[in-house]
Amino acid sequence: MYIWKSLTTNQIKERIFSALQKNVDYKERTILGVPASHLDEKVFNRDMGFLEDAPFLSSMVYNPNHIGCHTMGESEAFFAGTQEIEKELIEIVAVDILKAEPNQCDGYVASGGTEANIQAMWIYRNYFKKEFGAKHDEVAILCSDDSHYSMPKAANILNIPLISAAVDDNTRLVDPVKLQVQLKEAKENGVKHVIVIVNMMTTMFGSVDRIETYTEALKECGLDYKVHVDGAYGGFVYPFSDDKSDLLLDNPEVNSVTLDAHKMVQAPFGTGIFIIRKEWMQYATTEEAQYVEGMDATVIGSRSGANAISIWMILMTYGPHGWFEKIHILNYRTSWLCEQLDELGVEYYRHPASNLVTMRAAHIPADIAHKYGIVPDSHNDNPKWYKIVVMGHVTVDHLLPFIEDLKKIKQ
Numbered sequence: 170m171y172i173w174k175s176l177t178t179n180q181i182k183e184r185i186f187s188a189l190q191k192n193v194d195y196k197e198r199t200i201l202g203v204p205a206s207h208l209d210e211k212v213f214n215r216d217m218g219f220l221e222d223a224p225f226l227s228s229m230v231y232n233p234n235h236i237g238c239h240t241m242g243e244s245e246a247f248f249a250g251t252q253e254i255e256k257e258l259i260e261i262v263a264v265d266i267l268k269a270e271p272n273q274c275d276g277y278v279a280s281g282g283t284e285a286n287i288q289a290m291w292i293y294r295n296y297f298k299k300e301f302g303a304k305h306d307e308v309a310i311l312c313s314d315d316s317h318y319s320m321p322k323a324a325n326i327l328n329i330p331l332i333s334a335a336v337d338d339n340t341r342l343v344d345p346v347k348l349q350v351q352l353k354e355a356k357e358n359g360v361k362h363v364i365v366i367v368n369m370m371t372t373m374f375g376s377v378d379r380i381e382t383y384t385e386a387l388k389e390c391g392l393d394y395k396v397h398v399d400g401a402y403g404g405f406v407y408p409f410s411d412d413k414s415d416l417l418l419d420n421p422e423v424n425s426v427t428l429d430a431h432k433m434v435q436a437p438f439g440t441g442i443f444i445i446r447k448e449w450m451q452y453a454t455t456e457e458a459q460y461v462e463g464m465d466a467t468v469i470g471s472r473s474g475a476n477a478i479s480i481w482m483i484l485m486t487y488g489p490h491g492w493f494e495k496i497h498i499l500n501y502r503t504s505w506l507c508e509q510l511d512e513l514g515v516e517y518y519r520h521p522a523s524n525l526v527t528m529r530a531a532h533i534p535a536d537i538a539h540k541y542g543i544v545p546d547s548h549n550d551n552p553k554w555y556k557i558v559v560m561g562h563v564t565v566d567h568l569l570p571f572i573e574d575l576k577k578i579k580q
């Protein structure tokens with residue numbers, strides 16, 4: 170049973186405009202106390218006729234502030250109408266995509282995957298400090314060599330150590346034997362609590378971690394841990410392309426998840442999504458945020474409500490079945506590409522449920538990579554890998570000339 174159902178364009182329009190009406194209208198009511206307003210009307214005239222048919226652009230012009238987290242406690246009453254839409258979005262993502270039980274999660278629309286990951290690590294660091302009196306060098310982040318750079322960034326901001334697990338060069342899986350050694354060493358250095366970041370599709374390879382590689386090694390070492398899943402890339406792909414996934418919230422080991430709507434969902438930038446089980450956001454509450462109704466438990470502070478609306482509109486336009494079909498079409502094209510590469514003898518990595526193909530650079534001349542906008546693992550002089558991301562705009566007709574160019578070189 171889904172809460173998520175596809176809606177018609179008119180239904181979507183009605184819903185957004187009625188939500189905007191429940192927000193404060195600075196023109197209709199005298200609002201003296203907030204440092205916020207609609208967009209500057211000398212520049213962004215809101216009487217433009219087409220805005221009536223453009224719910225997203227209208228939301229931009231009305232400019233609601235979704236400061237704080239709306240799935241719990243109190244929120245700013247001025248923007249209650251559009252906050253409802255964000256709440257519904259968070260519940261759809263938690264329940265219909267990540268398989269949580271209804272009403273068991275909190276979450277919000279973050280500026281991106283980086284912020285959502287930092288939010289998770291911030292919460293767990295504070296949890297280990299508050300509940301166990303842990304010192305900073307006793308709490309470590311554990312991720313893999315293929316993890317996104319937001320993990321070292323977070324280690325730097327949060328002032329805690331980072332353990333990067335070695336991966337196999339062919340399978341991109343974390344090496345369990347090396348991990349044991351790394352964890353023993355960390356324990357000897359005083360680490361007691363571990364924030365585990367499990368990849369649900371990595372940025373460069375689309376590879377997916379085995380959660381039990383981490384959890385078994387940590388249990389064996391006697392280290393306390395909490396698990397966050399980084400689905401910034403894969404959150405809107407993998408749950409639809411692999412129905413045996415154990416990286417979702419129906420697995421009690423998983424406590425929180427990041428997704429990015431500005432990647433595969435093609436939403437505007439500023440649409441990361443953070444989802445966490447209930448009772449955990451409190452570890453990030455800033456008590457000093459007294460002027461914000463309900464206070465603030467997010468990294469970001471003020472943020473645009475239009476971003477949440479854009480994600481909600483896209484998901485409602487497709488519905489769960491439409492989204493499933495979209496992902497499977499992308500994966501079909503990816504399989505087509507892999508068959509061509511097999512015939513050409515080009516070595517590559519592809520996770521069977523992913524729309525990302527990462528080729529060994531030795532097979533791809535730099536001029537061809539440049540011609541087709543194929544991205545290297547490193548912008549230095551000798552990259553090891555080049556990746557193709559099969560997005561909506563990357564059709565078989567677009568892939569064909571690339572394959573033909575490779576064929577010519579081979580001859």
Ligand SMILES: *Cc1c(COP(=O)(O)O)cnc(C)c1O
Pocket residue numbers: 280281282283284286317319370371372399400401402429441
């Ligand atoms: C893109 C990405 C991020 C960071 O997301 P931003 O939206 O760029 O902040 C984090 N993790 C993974 C796996 C990603 O692909």
